[in-house]
Structure formats: structure tokens, C-alpha cells
Amino acid sequence: MKKILIFMICALFAIGTFSGCNFKKTERAKVDPDADVSQKIDLKILLPYVSDSMQSNKAIPLINEITGYNTSYDQLPTGSAAETNINNLFVDKDKTYNALKLTKNQFNRYAVKAAAFADLTDVLASPKFSVMKEAISPEAWEAVTFDGKILGIPDSASNNNIDKSIIIRKDLMYKLVNERTGQPFTEVPDTLEDFVELLKAFKKSTGSNTAFSLPSNIYVVGPIAAALGIEQEWSEVNGQLTYLAEHPELQKYVDFMKQLRSEGLLDMAMQSNSFQTCAQNFAQGKSIATLSNFWEMATVDAQLEAYSKVTADCVDFAYAFENEDGEKLTWQSSGVTYVTVIPNWMAETGTHVMYYIQEKLREENFVRIVAGDLGTHYKYNSLTKEYEPLSAFAEDKTSSDHFLTGTNDNIYNKYWTQIVIKGNDNYYMQWKATNTDAFADGLKGVLNPVSFAPALETYSSHAAGMEDYFNAEITKMIYGSDASVTVDSIKAGWIAAGTQESIDEIRAWYNKTKEVNG
Amino acid sequence: MTTKGKTQNGKFKRYGNLLLLTLPAVILAFVFCYIPMSGLIMAFKEEIDLTEYDTAVQSIIMTPWSGFAQFEKLFAADSDFMRILGNTLYISVLKILLVFPIPILLAIMITEVQSRPASKAIQSIIYLPHFLSWAIVASVFETFMHPNVGALNTMLHAMGLGTVNLSDAKQFPWLMVLTTAWKDIGWSAVAYISAVLAIDQEQFEAARIDGAGKVKQIFYITLPGIAGTVAVLFIMRIGYLMDAGFEQIYAMLTPTAESTGEIIGTYIYKLAIKNGGSYALTTAAGLFNSVVGLILVVGGNLFCKKVFKRSIW
Structure with a gap:
């Protein structure tokens, strides 16, 4: 066994010495805006932990209907086990997932690595993806830019909340x-x-x-x-x-x-x-x-x-x-909370992912995912000139925001503050006291x-x-x-x-x- | 060819096919134990970005050598490593001193139970905790020992006694020993029970005829009879001296107990996974850990050979 071990170490040294020069650094792949997407593929997305009943969440069939893609989702565990899973995924260059939704801190940590995420700069410059580009605020795009390259699709906080x-x-x-x-x-x-x-x-x-x-x-x-x-x-x-x-x-x-x-x-x-x-x-x-x-x-x-x-x-x-x-x-609280990325080694299917995300960000689709359908999940109150949730909202829309991959910053705040937060009486009670009443009382949020x-x-x-x-x-x-x-x-x-x-x-x-x- | 050589050759011809039975174990050991050892070269490299090249192996090979720089960093004056090494040894030695003998006693006691159903029931009950993961055990003990609402402390308060607290740095190592004992003594006793049962019953009968009581039978027959097993398990346990129980401590450690509870395993995990992948430094720590472990196993074997006249090799 000793001989085998010595042989292995020598072999590795030899590989390093003689063949090393043949290894090339992985280059950051670019997602091609003009790739042929006529044949839609099944997409698999890795999300942060949502809930134990994630697979039965009503957001999934809705997203499939909206985007035309057959999507499936896995979720990371909670706590530091999530870090281990993500780490293994990048070391193995695991091809299971077409896209990953990471927290902003996780994104930052891997964005600086040589080639963890595909470069989305060119694809976002294409007029084909102008809806996506315009749906997200410039400061959110700035937050996912590293070394002049856009590396992800940001989710911004729904509101500058006092959590x-x-x-x-x-x-x-x-x-x-x-x-x-x-x-x-x-x-x-x-x-x-x-x-x-x-x-x-x-x-x-x-x-x-x-x-x-x-x-x-x-x-x-x-x-x-x-x-x-x-x-x-x-x-x-x-x-x-x-x-x-x-x-x-x-x-x-x-x-x-x-x-x-x-x-x-x-x-x-x-x-x-x-x-x-x-x-x-x-x-x-x-x-x-x-x-x-x-x-x-x-x-x-x-x-x-x-x-x-x-x-x-x-x-x-x-x-x-x-x-x-x-x-x-x-x-x-404010800023970018999550970032959806395309792993560098999955850039080939990246154009499909970009179309999938863009469809979700279209105003009418984004509202359906976040707030539901007018008349079914919410109504318009002509007196207050605000939207209000209906009982179906709580039944159908629980945790649906976990399935967002990018936020339409032009409308998210409006629908979130008028419908989503009011969809749960208990949440709304504290949120209203600390985010509405408190400001009237002279509170300054920092x-x-x-x-x-x-x-x-x-x-x-x-x-x-x-x-x-x-x-x-x-x-x-x-x-x-x-x-x-x-x-x-x-x-x-x-x-x-x-x-x-x-x-x-x-x-x-x-x-x-x-x-x-x- | 010498006579000895001829004999061995003959043995090989006759029984060589039986060696095939070891093949799966050899392959498994080679794939999962020996091949990964090549990763130890990371300890002598600069910090590694495992995503830099197409494969992690390429990234490791292409990272420049750094000599012993990672070891210097590990043992630098401002490094916590020596304290953490001390914690590891302290908890491990406590576990050996306090937990290692208990399964031996337990095995002797169980084999002395006359009723077979009762003996089986006791064995089953004491094995059970071994099959619970440390995450579950940690959660159970955290709840049980919660300073305010835990059943144990509620009882202790009612009796006017102090508090048992996993977050207390002084208590933490002892609580690790206690929880290890609760979880593993039953399982550890299995090997000793088999060893006790394997002792020739005629020896006990002869001793009884000679007038030896239970205690004398235990001292003069049972203990010498299982000494070989004890020695082997002791040597193996010594090999794990540098592993004070990563899963257990990772699941139970809190910041205020870190000064006495942080061990090499949790330190490596923190550096390698949580803090952005310091693979070179953590491999250096792991290599140091393994080298010390190897020295301890060899030393343990020598010790057992001298003292108990029993050894693995």
C-alpha cells in the first residue's frame, strides 16, 4: 500500500509538472442572446429553503403556464448546511440545475471566483431582453455587476421595511x-x-x-x-x-x-x-x-x-x-436580497433561463405571481384607490414570492404594500405599526x-x-x-x-x- | 526457494482464491481512503480557488506551491490553533478516561443478568440512542438542558441546585462527555458482550468449584478473557483521539462555549465552508491532525504490546 501511495503522489507531481501547462483557466462563459430556443427544454432551479410543502406550491403551475417552460424546483436546506451544498455544487460543477437563486452574500462570495457564474452582460444588452433590463432598477443591476460584467438577476427588497x-x-x-x-x-x-x-x-x-x-x-x-x-x-x-x-x-x-x-x-x-x-x-x-x-x-x-x-x-x-x-x-432593510445566477458550466441553456425569467418579470405576469388575479385574489377599492386582498390570496399565494427570480422594481412595492402584506393579518399588524404609523409618529428609518x-x-x-x-x-x-x-x-x-x-x-x-x- | 517460501506459496495456491473476498474492501479503501489522500498536496499550496480550472483537480495542481506557509500560518502566535488543539485533546482524553471503561462494565453486567429476555431487552434499549443522529440528540439535550424551560434545570431549580448549561464554557467539555456516554455506551458494549460470551464457560465452572465468587471470576477470568478485545478497541479509540466528535460538537457549540469547546474539526469546517473556502489552510490543519493521529495509533499499539501483551500488529 505504501508503494501505491508513493506512486500516486509521484504521479500527481508528474501530472502537475509535465501536463500542467495544458490546463487552461476556465473562461467566463457568455449567454448567447440569439441562441435557438424554439425547442423549449425542462428547467430545474435551485431555490433557498421555501417550506416543507414547496413542491405543491400553487406558484409552480402558474409559472409554467406563464413562461411556457416546464419547471421543477429543489430547495437548499436551512442554516449552514446550505453553504456546504452550494460549495459542493461549485466544486463539482454540478449540471443538475439550470439556474440557482442565491442570497446576496452567497452571490458575492462566488462572484469573485474565477468563473462561477455566466456573464449576462451581452444578453441583457440585446433588445430581446429589454423588458428584463427595464424591469429592474439601475442600482440593483449595479449590485450584481462585478468587474464590469452583470452576473445575475437581482431580487430587491419589496419595500424599505422596518423588519x-x-x-x-x-x-x-x-x-x-x-x-x-x-x-x-x-x-x-x-x-x-x-x-x-x-x-x-x-x-x-x-x-x-x-x-x-x-x-x-x-x-x-x-x-x-x-x-x-x-x-x-x-x-x-x-x-x-x-x-x-x-x-x-x-x-x-x-x-x-x-x-x-x-x-x-x-x-x-x-x-x-x-x-x-x-x-x-x-x-x-x-x-x-x-x-x-x-x-x-x-x-x-x-x-x-x-x-x-x-x-x-x-x-x-x-x-x-x-x-x-x-x-x-x-x-x-433595503437592497438586493437574492440573486438568480446561471452557473458558468450551464451557460448553454442560459438563454432558455433568461426567457423564463423575462416572462416572469413582465408586469402582468409578475403581478399574477406575486398578488394573483384581479377579482380572484384581490380587488380594487375605488374609495381608497388601493388594491385589497381577497380570501383566495391567503390560500393560493402563500410563499409565492419565494419563486421570484428577479423583481420588477417598477411595480413590486405597490402590489406588495397594497396586497401581499395585507394578506396576513398578523404580519400586517406589526408591519403597519412600524412602517406606516411609526413614520407618522416621527420615526426615521436608517x-x-x-x-x-x-x-x-x-x-x-x-x-x-x-x-x-x-x-x-x-x-x-x-x-x-x-x-x-x-x-x-x-x-x-x-x-x-x-x-x-x-x-x-x-x-x-x-x-x-x-x-x-x- | 526456501522452505518458508515454499510453504507460503503452497498456502497461497490453496487459499489464494479466498483473498478475492477482501477485494471489495480493498477497492473501497483505495477509492475512498487512498485516492483522496492525494489532496493533501493542498496543504503545501497557496490558497486555492477550486473553480478556477475545469476540474477541482486541475485547480489544485495549477495553484503555486507555498512550502510550509500554511503550517506557519496555523501555528502563528496570533492563531487560535493551539488553544483549539488543546480543547480537542482535553475533550478526547476525558471521553477516553470516562466513557471508554463504561461499556466494559456494562457488558459484564449484562452478561451476568440471568434472565435472557431481560438481558436482550436491556441491550436493545441501550443500543437505541446510537441510531439517533447527533442533530437529533443535540436538539433533545438542548431542550432538556435549556436554562429556563428545560426539564433538567426546572428540576434542579426546584431542588435549589445550580444550572446545567450547554453555553457555559466550564461545563461544555463535561457535557460532551455525558452526551457521548448516553448515546454510545450501549453500542460500544456490543463488542465486549461478544467477547465475554466467547470465554469458555468451563473456566467459570472450574473457578466456582474452586470457590471463586463473582468478583474474583470477573477479575481472574472475564477481564483477562476480554483483554485482547479491550486492547484492540483501545488502540482504535486512540486513533480517534484527534477527533473529539465533530458532529456532536458542531451541533451543540455556542459562542460562549467556544473557548473550551471549539475543536479542530469545527475549526476546519468553519474555515473551509463557512468562511469562503480556505482549503489550503484547512488541509494543513487536517494533515497535522492525521499525522498526530497516526503517531498516537502506533504509540497506542506499542503501549498495548508492552503492557497487555496484545496488539494489532
Whole structure:
């Protein structure tokens, strides 16, 4: 066996030495706009996780009807297993899928690789694909351009939503007295001081050590960080683009969370908590506050019904707290969320994929996929001059937006805000409170300045590692007992995880973009 | 040809066709164990983009050599590798010291159960956890040990005792040992049960006639009788010393337990998959891991040869 092993190693060295010069780097393939597509082929698309019942989703037959293509779909697993699958797919150059729908971070990571995705620049310049080109906003196209080449079809966020809000049990809150003012709580707290007072009063009244319960994927609480001067994950500080890890106010945020911890107000089981657990604590009256995305309100409602026989009406929203200047700011989401790509080695069937996507992006088709049919899934209200969902919407359109491969940015926002979000009462309740009512109340949403950033040569390779590093360290600092983790060590470690070069690269992109946009 | 050579030749002629039976195993080992070893050259290359050429093999071959640069990076002063190596050894040694002897005791106890149905039932029950994946076991234990709502901690709180917490860095290695024991001792006992049952029953009868009680029978017949099996399994276990249980720890590790819980396996996974494919660095870590593992197996074999007079080769 030893001889075989030695032989194999020698053989490999020999191949490398003598035949290596025959290997040619894979060139980025171009999708041909004029390829013959008269014979339609079956298309297989890989999507991020949709649901266990994805294969029976009513969007699939509709898309087949609209596009004329017979399509089938697979979905990635959730969590980091998805990364393994994608990695294997690129290493194997797996020919199973004609197109892949990736998250923006996954897209960025592979876009900088030599030849992972086919080049769509020429095909998009062709008048045959003008509908697609015009349906998507220029800034979204910019976000999927690397080295001057368009490498994917972007899905933009439906709206610049405020996704997350601290939710508070107001039925429990009304029974508590604010010791600072001596008055009962009648409204959700406007300031962090009052928020702490509310948690203290709750703890005093119930003895609970989980007054404020957070799930394991919330590393930094946006409404609290914004009140302490951290306006977004990336924000401009003294004229320089700055990530959370380097933000001068990070210490203030850590101190605040540690104060909650030391006073026994923070659920220390954060790392073991799913959102389900937090919602359960919230519903059982073990927590008075937790953080919820608007699409998680259905879970909250179900848990409240199950444990306390109350409905989501007993929930109120602390979407932001006043900062030093008395302003209410919070983190707002925006930018490109997903990108549909054609693997480089599948460029031959790329023209079919492009026609399939273009048909889905045509205004009338896009509306059918996202919102359904007028009269069946939604109606027009002449008084409000808005569209409204009908009962069939909830039955037929659940998760249909997961099947989008590119968004028609000219109309998505209108139909989404008028129909889709209203299709689920629970989602709409939080969404309306934090995205409509709150703005009327003076709330300012802050966008992440890098949400439309394209793939960058060095930064994109390190971004996931840097983010993972920060998330782990800030968790250790707030919930752990390792005294060696400090704000300074986080900053240094974060730079080391990504290299100064990659940080400079994203700053250079930001400065250039700012200069171009004036 | 010498007499010995002639004898071997004769044996080969007579029984050589039986060697064909080993062929599937040899092919499998060659394809899945030996061919992949050629990928170890990645440890001596610069960072590799596996998509750069038409195939991953071409990409590996064409990437420039970097000598021992990846190893230098691995053992650099600011690298976490030494701490992670320490964690790996600590958890692994704990598992060997605390978990390895239990199946031996269990096997002896099971074989002493007089009722055959009861013995079979016990064996079946203790095997079962082995067939659950670590993802399921992790989920069960996370729920069971949840600091606030877990059944275990609810009980401990009621008794006025402390909290068992998977996120606590001090407790994490011990909890890994505990969960490994829960999952695998039943399965590990199978080999020992067979070994105990294979001991000639006449020895026990003779000992009984000579007045030996149960304890003496165990010390003077059972344990020496299964010493060979124990030695072989111990040597094999030593070979896994550098694998402190990737699946288990990956499924249970939280950031606050990383300082004591991060092991080489999870570190490699993080670098190779999650953080954008540092294949060269992770292959270097994997190679180091394997070399140490090989040294330990050879050392373990020598140790068993000297102490127990039993060895694999």
C-alpha cells in the first residue's frame, strides 16, 4: 500500500509538472442572446429553503403556464448546511440545475471566483431582453455587476421595511408602575430609561429572570443600538464607513446590555432560544418584551392564543427609542436580497433561463405571481384607490414570492404594500405599526449604506467570516464570562478576520459611490 | 526457494482464491481512503480557488506551491490553533478516561443478568440512542438542558441546585462527555458482550468449584478473557483521539462555549465552508491532525504490546 501511495503522489507531481501547462483557466462563459430556443427544454432551479410543502406550491403551475417552460424546483436546506451544498455544487460543477437563486452574500462570495457564474452582460444588452433590463432598477443591476460584467438577476427588497421591532405585552404593562415617575405605564416606553424601568417593574412583579427574551440569531438589537448612536450595521462615522465592530458607540451598547444582564432583566438563555421559545416566554408571561420580525407575528399570535387565551391585540411595538437628540431612529432593510445566477458550466441553456425569467418579470405576469388575479385574489377599492386582498390570496399565494427570480422594481412595492402584506393579518399588524404609523409618529428609518454594494474582490471573500466573528464575540461579551473579550479585542479580531485590505476596499467603494451620487 | 517460501506459496495456491473476498474492501479503501489522500498536496499550496480550472483537480495542481506557509500560518502566535488543539485533546482524553471503561462494565453486567429476555431487552434499549443522529440528540439535550424551560434545570431549580448549561464554557467539555456516554455506551458494549460470551464457560465452572465468587471470576477470568478485545478497541479509540466528535460538537457549540469547546474539526469546517473556502489552510490543519493521529495509533499499539501483551500488529 505504501508503494501505491508513493506512486500516486509521484504521479500527481508528474501530472502537475509535465501536463500542467495544458490546463487552461476556465473562461467566463457568455449567454448567447440569439441562441435557438424554439425547442423549449425542462428547467430545474435551485431555490433557498421555501417550506416543507414547496413542491405543491400553487406558484409552480402558474409559472409554467406563464413562461411556457416546464419547471421543477429543489430547495437548499436551512442554516449552514446550505453553504456546504452550494460549495459542493461549485466544486463539482454540478449540471443538475439550470439556474440557482442565491442570497446576496452567497452571490458575492462566488462572484469573485474565477468563473462561477455566466456573464449576462451581452444578453441583457440585446433588445430581446429589454423588458428584463427595464424591469429592474439601475442600482440593483449595479449590485450584481462585478468587474464590469452583470452576473445575475437581482431580487430587491419589496419595500424599505422596518423588519424588526421590540414587541411588548401591553396587557401586562398596564398593571405595572414606573418607579422613576411613580405613574403606571400607559404607553410603550419612548426612552431606554423607561424601557429598563418597565423590565425592572416586570421583574419585581413576577420574579422572572427573563423579562427581555431574545432569540439566538439576534446579536445586536437594532432599536437599542440606534438609540445609543449606532444607526445601522454599517454607518458613516466621522466621514468614514464603519461597521459595528469598529463603531465608537459599541461600548455604550455593550454596557447597556450588560446592565440589563447584571440586573437580571435579560434572558441569559439567548443562545439556546429559538424565536418559538421567546414567543412562548412572551405568551406565558415570563417575558414582557422580545424582538420580532413582522413575519413572525403569526407565531406570537398562535402562542398567545395557546398559553394566555389572548390575541395579538395585547401586543404593542417599541420600534425605536429616543436618542440623545430626542430623535427616534431605527434600522431599515433595503437592497438586493437574492440573486438568480446561471452557473458558468450551464451557460448553454442560459438563454432558455433568461426567457423564463423575462416572462416572469413582465408586469402582468409578475403581478399574477406575486398578488394573483384581479377579482380572484384581490380587488380594487375605488374609495381608497388601493388594491385589497381577497380570501383566495391567503390560500393560493402563500410563499409565492419565494419563486421570484428577479423583481420588477417598477411595480413590486405597490402590489406588495397594497396586497401581499395585507394578506396576513398578523404580519400586517406589526408591519403597519412600524412602517406606516411609526413614520407618522416621527420615526426615521436608517438604511444600510452597503445594502446595494456589489461583489468586491477581497471583501466578499471575507465578509461572512468577519460577520460570524463579530456575532460570536459580541455574544460572548454580553452573555459570556470570558473577561478577555473586550470592545478593543473585537475590533482587532474583526480586522484580522477580514484583513485591513478588504475593509479599505469596501470603504473605497462607498466613497466612490457617494462621490458619484453627490 | 526456501522452505518458508515454499510453504507460503503452497498456502497461497490453496487459499489464494479466498483473498478475492477482501477485494471489495480493498477497492473501497483505495477509492475512498487512498485516492483522496492525494489532496493533501493542498496543504503545501497557496490558497486555492477550486473553480478556477475545469476540474477541482486541475485547480489544485495549477495553484503555486507555498512550502510550509500554511503550517506557519496555523501555528502563528496570533492563531487560535493551539488553544483549539488543546480543547480537542482535553475533550478526547476525558471521553477516553470516562466513557471508554463504561461499556466494559456494562457488558459484564449484562452478561451476568440471568434472565435472557431481560438481558436482550436491556441491550436493545441501550443500543437505541446510537441510531439517533447527533442533530437529533443535540436538539433533545438542548431542550432538556435549556436554562429556563428545560426539564433538567426546572428540576434542579426546584431542588435549589445550580444550572446545567450547554453555553457555559466550564461545563461544555463535561457535557460532551455525558452526551457521548448516553448515546454510545450501549453500542460500544456490543463488542465486549461478544467477547465475554466467547470465554469458555468451563473456566467459570472450574473457578466456582474452586470457590471463586463473582468478583474474583470477573477479575481472574472475564477481564483477562476480554483483554485482547479491550486492547484492540483501545488502540482504535486512540486513533480517534484527534477527533473529539465533530458532529456532536458542531451541533451543540455556542459562542460562549467556544473557548473550551471549539475543536479542530469545527475549526476546519468553519474555515473551509463557512468562511469562503480556505482549503489550503484547512488541509494543513487536517494533515497535522492525521499525522498526530497516526503517531498516537502506533504509540497506542506499542503501549498495548508492552503492557497487555496484545496488539494489532
